[in-house]
Amino acid sequence: MDPAKTSADNLAALLSPRSVAVIGASEDQGKFGGRLFRMLLKHQYGGTVYPINPVRETLFGLKTFPSIDALPEAPDMVIMAVPQPKVKEQVAACAARGARAGIIITSKFSDAGAAGAALEREIVQIANARGMRLIGPNCLGVISPANRLVLCSSPALEVDTLIESPIGFVSQSGALMATLFDRAYDIGIGFTHCVSVGNQADLELCDFVEFLIADPRTRVICTYIEGIKSPARFIELARRARAAGKPWLAVKAGKTADGSRAAFSHTASLAGDHASLEAVCRRENVVLMDDPAAMLVLAAAMARYPARQVERAVIVTTSGGGGALSADRLSEAGIPLARFGQATQQALAALYSEGQAGNPIDLGGRRHEDGADAAEVGERTAALALDDAQADLGLFVMTTAPALADATARLAQGGAASGKPMLFVMQPGKAAAAARARLLEAGVPFTNSLGEAVEALAAWCRWSAWRPESVAQPGVDMVLPAGLAGTLDEAAAKALLRSAGIPVNRGQVFADAEAAVAGSAAIGFPLVVKVVSPEIVHKSEVGGVLLGVADAQALRAGLQAMRERIAALAPQASITGFSLQAQEEGELELLVGARRDAQFGAQVVLGSGGILVELLRDIVVLPAPLSRESALAALARLRVAPLLQGWRGRPALDVEALAAVIVRMGWLAHALRERDFEIEVNPLKVRAAGAGCVAVDARARIG
Incomplete structure (x- = not known):
């Protein structure tokens, strides 16, 4: 099998081997190799079995061989249940003998640190150099009722017969694969193929999903995911599964883990790994679920009642x-x-x-x-x-x-x-x-x-x-400002938003208090005043924001009080100016942001805004670009959605203008998709129906 040409066809051959060699075969049921070897024989695999054991002449009545070199032919599949220090030499011997594929049960490779990861890479290189492919390491093997092939040692396989149902399962957890096999058996559900991919050192989850899409005996695809190695391929396969009429169900671990490092903005910290995957799955109709057992129930129902x-x-x-x-x-x-x-x-x-x-x-x-x-x-x-x-x-x-x-x-x-x-x-x-x-x-x-x-x-x-999304670019000539890079101040961030057709409030930055008072009339009262300082991120926490400034006298007094508060609360901060802005009113404050996810690219982040954004964590993530329909559907998923339609005497809000802002933010994100970036509007003030919305605060970082 050519490692450069992994395909559904050659994986089908891998899961239907003509011969299997078991390195570490034994009759001792206290050992992995013993249990695995017995399960292979118990479930009546139809090919040739070669037990490898240097100290026994026969095992369960089968002739043994002292090493892989002693076999009369190169085996299609080798499964290895040997100590970690011996894996490399066994892989090298199998590859040299011409084995097409191998399963490494042994752990303590990339799952155990840098040294193990380096050894894992070396083993893959040795195998691939001779055209041999690997499953694992740190996996529990393969259960293929469709091929009567059991290369797994789990006690769950202590059953009289295998049940075949048109469900394929690829899991990054071997124990979970065996557990679900056991649960499934009790309620009459079987599988075509179950594959535990372990560390995915060589063959990975997407390889086997591709195989299941092509497999005529599989109608529903189930996956347990801990990490995705090939995001673009994941998306491509989701579309191919839809085209084939095969539902793809998935459970993803790590839902509550913080997906971002120390973040520049709420946009990045709230749109973690799981939220990003969820957004892509929603767009591509990969059905993301929380409970693996519920996934199994749904798979059985979808297989029984296709389409x-x-x-x-x-x-x-x-x-x-x-x-x-x-x-x-x-x-x-x-x-x-x-x-x-x-x-x-x-x-x-x-x-x-x-x-x-x-x-x-x-x-x-x-x-x-x-x-x-x-x-x-x-x-x-x-x-x-x-x-x-x-x-x-x-x-x-x-x-x-x-x-x-x-x-x-x-x-x-x-x-x-x-x-x-x-x-x-x-x-x-x-x-x-x-x-x-x-x-x-x-x-x-x-x-x-x-x-x-x-x-x-x-x-x-x-x-x-689910319905397919039709994305049309809005009628805005999006010309990004020249020299766009680094951390942008609020004025530059708002200029970037204007380039995408997103409305922002009027404003100007003044170098000092006297200049601010002198120029305030040109902006018009009432005003919002914000301190400008590279050391101050959350201005309101140090008293760096004034609201409803009614006239020049109030402005002068407010600026003096602001300087005194900042001197007391953030004495290390340098004040480089004051931003005077037209005060805008709105019925609701939302956050609208964008970022580049390391795996899935440009995304839009939408949620409840203002000072409660971190407390409520009312967030929806959307792949960019996106359609008006997707923007409206995302708004409906927010917890504050009832406020958009009017609530207890409050007016219905301008949902169409809000959707237009979200769509334009998506196209801005798309324009920046090759760069690492974060953009955040918080708050976006949303007015009553027909009155639009306006961004009153913005920040951006462009890599």
């Missing part, structure tokens, strides 16, 4: 309390309940007591006078509810009830006629064992957790609501 769009849910339950709690959880997640049409309402009313046939539907509220048993009513209910035009999915929340297995099976039968997705939540413990078995037999997805079900449905709704 189905979900928006509105029907809840059918064996408990009124269960229905109420489920409705609450769906509402909190933003998932609307279907409102039945008149015909459905009338048909259900014949089955249920008055007021009991809405959504949620409590099976306990059925009429008893017609002699129909509970299971029959449940089957008819599921058929009627899911046949309604407003219903996209049935959520069946099952609690402990008489004849639960039969009731569950009949509900599944009734809902199946519609062809619409169904997801069961089996809340009892052992009392639901028989019911779970009936769902497994019918191939209907289920989970034991309402929380997992709700997260899965919310993610499915987001995937369904």
Whole structure:
């Protein structure tokens, strides 16, 4: 395999090897090599197995070989469970023998510091020089039910048979891969291929995602991500997965970690690594989730009901309390309940007591006078509810009830006629064992957790609501000011904003207090006054801002008091001038910024502004450039969004003008995309509808 030509085809061959050599093979089940070797044989791999063990003649009845050099042919795949100091020599021997690929289980490489990282790079160079590719190190191997190939030592594989489902999983955590395999098995879910990529020293997550996109047996792609090596390729593969009609689900670790170093502005500190990835995933419809188990539930449902769009849910339950709690959880997640049409309402009313046939539907509220048993009513209910035009999915929340297995099976039968997705939540413990078995037999997805079900449905709704973005440049000739570099003062930062068509307030910088008083009339009262000092970042914290200065006399007195406050609170700061600005009014203060993310490039940052920006951390990150529609959708995700539409007597605000500013900030970021930069407007004052908005403070750093 040529390392320069990694492709879906040669990775398909890698995961379907004709022969496997196990270095460190043993019968000792206390060792990695022993457990791994037994799992490979247990699950009936169809190719040739070469156990490598220098002190045994046979293992589990198979002839052993003392070294890789002694094999009768070059193996397609080698898996190594040997101590770290021996890995390099084994890789060199395998590469020299002509092995096509190797899996290194051993840890203590780049996961253990600089020396380990250097050794890891050397091992990859040795392998690649002979055309050999590596998975790992520090991984748990491969589980490929589609190929009956198990190169993994996890106890989760102590099962009689492998389940194959059209779900592929690539994980940067081996333990999580094995855990999800175990969870999946218990609810009847299998995989085509599971790959633990470990340190990604050679083959990496994107390589295997590309393979899964091309793999005809895989319909849904799942990933657990700790770090992305190839951001541009990640985006390209997201688009290819969409084109192939394969949903891509992902869980990313490190959501709460601070993604930035000591930041120049709020813009950088609030738009960390996870926020940046989230922005890209939202644009490309990679479905980012929090819970790996919920990801698994969604993958099973999407695989069972391919290409189905979900928006509105029907809840059918064996408990009124269960229905109420489920409705609450769906509402909190933003998932609307279907409102039945008149015909459905009338048909259900014949089955249920008055007021009991809405959504949620409590099976306990059925009429008893017609002699129909509970299971029959449940089957008819599921058929009627899911046949309604407003219903996209049935959520069946099952609690402990008489004849639960039969009731569950009949509900599944009734809902199946519609062809619409169904997801069961089996809340009892052992009392639901028989019911779970009936769902497994019918191939209907289920989970034991309402929380997992709700997260899965919310993610499915987001995937369904995605629409391609059409980005059009606004009618502004964006000519960046000459010599743009370094940390810009407020005046220069506002000039940069004006070049992008973003409105800013009038203002002028004066060298001293006397000049400021003399020039104040030309700007007009009332005024805002700000100290100008390279040592003062947050002016309000040292009394360096005056608001509502009404006349020249108030200005003179205010400047004197400002100097005295700064001398007391920041005696090291040099005052180089005073910025006098027209005081602007607005109904709401927002932050609008832009930055270059090291992985994903130019981005816009939008959030609640003013002095509460760090406290509220009400932030949305968007890849730049962006469309008006994306800007409006981002505004709707802010916690302060209700204020934009008017709130308790306050007017509706100029959302269109605000969206235009966000779009223009995106194009400014795009123009600077090759440079390291941060731009921040805080606050942007937003006025009532038709009155626009204006930037009253700005800062920028251009690399």
